Amino acid sequence: MQPAGVAPLKVDIVKKTFRSAEGVTIDVLRGLSFEVRQGEFACLLGPSGCGKTTTLRILLGLDREFSGSYQLPEGSPKRIAAVFQEPVLLPWRTVEQNVRIALPPRFKGKDLDSLFEILGLTPVRSLYPSELSLGLARRAALARAFATEPSVLFLDEPFASLDERTAGRLRRLLMTVWAARPTTVLMVTHNLREALLLADRIIVLTPRPARVLGTFDLRLSREFRDTRTLDDLALEFHKRFPDTE
Known part of the structure; x- marks a missing residue:
């Protein structure tokens, strides 16, 4: 249940199109509408090329050429953080400097010891x-994303291109x-x-032009989502969404 007085992340994208190099108009998003509750970990799941990253770019304010609207949690765009497929670290700054550069002025002297410890970064800070x-x-x-204490965090396939062992370790972290x-x-x-391992709720998208096909709620505590349980959840998911990849 949404806490009283707390605004969720609300998305209502009526239409988003691209024009190809040949001048052909391509519908990417059409009638895409969903909400993410305060404190919820939601995954946006859909086939490659359906418009998932485009949706994040719109919510991050990087793409303003669309019809529709969205509302960020607490109406505070200054507290948005994002992690992309590439780490996007400044090569001339240390790990700690890369993390601190994103901090607002009031956080400049913030103690990052516990955050670095959790992520196993203490030995590589310099x-x-x-x-x-x-x-x-x-x-x-x-x-860098968590250090800013964001009201909303966007993750764009942050574990892509990693081997499964490394990706699994980072998911746990x-x-x-x-x-x-x-x-x-919103990941x-x-x-x-x-998605089954991490999410409270999976928002399932159709192929392009993307819209919401349905949602899949995960009420089981993450500590109980072992390999066998994930297999069972995957079977249940495919029964509800048989045409998904």
Whole structure:
């Protein structure tokens, strides 16, 4: 249940189109409408190319060429954080400097020890991005996002291109830091098992032009979502959404 007086993330995109190099208009989003409750971890799941990343770009204010509207939690665009498929770290700054550069003035002297400890970054605080593995660079990007204490966090397939062992470790770290610093999360993924492991609710999209096909609620505590349980959840999901990938 939504806490009284707290605004959710609300999305109502009537239409979003692109024009191809050949001059052809392509419908990407049409009638895309959903909400993410305060403190909820929601996953936006859909086939590749359906418009998931485009949706995030709109919500981040990076794409204003669309019809419709959206409302951010607490109406505070200054408290938005995002983690993309690439870590996007400044190569001439250390890990700690990359994290601190995103902090607002009132947080400049913030103690980051516990955050670095949770993410296993304490030994590499003084290293530069070129000295990090991709997995460590992804951890630094997560630290930068959570350090700002955002009211909403957008994740665009942050574990893409990682081997499954590394991705699994980072998913667990994400859950640990999110549990310690709960915030509203909307994560884009096309990986069903990842969504089943992380989410409170999965918002399922159709192929392009994307709209909401339905939602899948996950009420089971994450600590009980082991391999067998994920298999059962996946079967249940495919019974409800048989045409999804």
